[in-house]
Amino acid sequence: MQIKRFKARNVPEGLQKVKKELGPDAVILSTHQLKGSVGADTVEIVAAIEHDVPETRRCNVDEINDYNLLNQQLQEIKETLSLMFSTKRFLDQIGPNKDLCNLYTSLVVQGLREVFAWELIQSVAHNAKTEKHSIGLSEIKSHFTKTLKQKIRTVDPFTKNGNGNTMFYSFVGPTGAGKTTTLAKLAAHLKLDKNKKISLISLDTYRIGAIEQLKIYAQILDVPLRIASNVKEMADAILELTDKGSDYILIDTIGKNFLVQEHVQDMKQIFDAFPQVKHLLILPANAKDSDLTAVVSTFKAMPIHSFVFTKIDETTTYGNIINQVFRFGKPVSFLGTGQRVPEDIEKADKDKLCHLLLKSVE
Known part of the structure; x- marks a missing residue:
């Protein structure tokens, strides 16, 4: 595979260079603005072309997963190019807007994928076009916030359904994401602030x-806390704690490398017996x-109810x-905002998420 970098004044010009030198079968690996660039070249495109056809052989499960992930990435690249071209045509119609360009650059620097940044910019540009006067950065940010809030959802999983039944929640996610700490914060909130009866179950017999x-x-x-390592012990714990009148039962799960599909399947086999459990996926915001x-x-493979993003305070990019x-x-x-228990956690709020993404836009 041949990989090469191309610099150009803009994305369309860069793509023309790629096609001219590598041909129509070239794959775009990345596009980004050149920081601090002076002069004509402000965009860099990394492209590749495959020359040799690899020998056919049997693939293992990990290779198939890698192949599926690559297909997903290629699809996102295609979507990126399609949206970029359509957005460029749209922006050409309304004329150049420095603030829109700066907003796009800031979103990409924040780690937002180009395909999503362009989608949001296109919506903002459409709103800007409907204005009878030229709009500035503050109005563009207002349009952006409104657009983003329409595209994201927040939820409070602890809203009672009114029937008085015990509600069950598991905390799942990768090692080091903060599952146990998040569980403790929410347990304290439910008991101390909401005056609810809380019980805990731990499935993490892997780590003492x-x-x-x-x-x-x-x-x-x-x-109360109960330890379980299989379906029977889990069922016994749930029955006992439910009989004690628990409003909420919070379940801590094992910390393993969940990039390995088998580890997720092991956990799924246990929870398949308990469909009433809602699964909160704990994700560290400072991860790649x-x-x-x-x-x-x-x-x-599991029915995830919602995302909980931890370590918000340990990163400066939120895309x-x-x-x-x-x-x-x-x-x-x-959103987990620190290490203190129980203080450093807050309900996800659309305005908060918009603020985090726009922190660097000036």
Whole structure:
């Protein structure tokens, strides 16, 4: 495979250079604005062309997953190019707008994928065109916020359904995402602020430290904790804690590498016996976008209720949060904003998510 970088004044000109040198079968790997560029070239495109056809051989499960992920990435590239061309034509109709260009650049710097940035810019540009006067940055940001809020969802998973039955929630996600800490924060909130009866179950028999940590939280909150490692023990714990009149039962899960599909399947086999459980997927906001996408993709085997993004305070870019919401269509329920228990967690709010994404836009 031959990989080459192309610099140009704009994306269409860069694509023409790619096609001229590498041909129509070239694949666009990335496009981005050149930071601090002076002069004519302000865009860099990385493209590749495959010369040799690899020898056919049998593929294992991981290779098939990699192939599926590559297909997804190629589809996103195609969508990016399509949206960029359509948006360019649209912007040509309304004339150049420096603030719109700056907004797009800021969104990409924030980690928002080009395909999603262009989609949002196109909506903002359409709203701008309907204005009878020229609009500035503040109005563009207002249009953007309105557009983004229409495309994302937030939810409070702890809203009672009115029948008085016990409600069950599991906290699932990759290692180090903050599952146990998030569970403790929400358990404290439900008991201390909402005066609800809370019980805890831990499935994390893989790490002794995790059980000990949860035991400490259970003692501080004075709530029952049960340990389970299989379907029968889980069923026994649920029956006992339900009979005790628990309003909410929160379930901590094992911390393993969930990029390995088998680990998700092991967990799924347990929860398949308990369809009443709502699954909150805990995702660290400071992780790479590609890693988050891979994790969420593996958890598609389970019916995820909503996303909880932790470590909001440990990053300065928030585009990857919106990327996951756009990619998978799930609502966001909570944001973890620090390590303090129980203070550093808040309900997900559309205005908050918009503010995070627009922090660098000036």
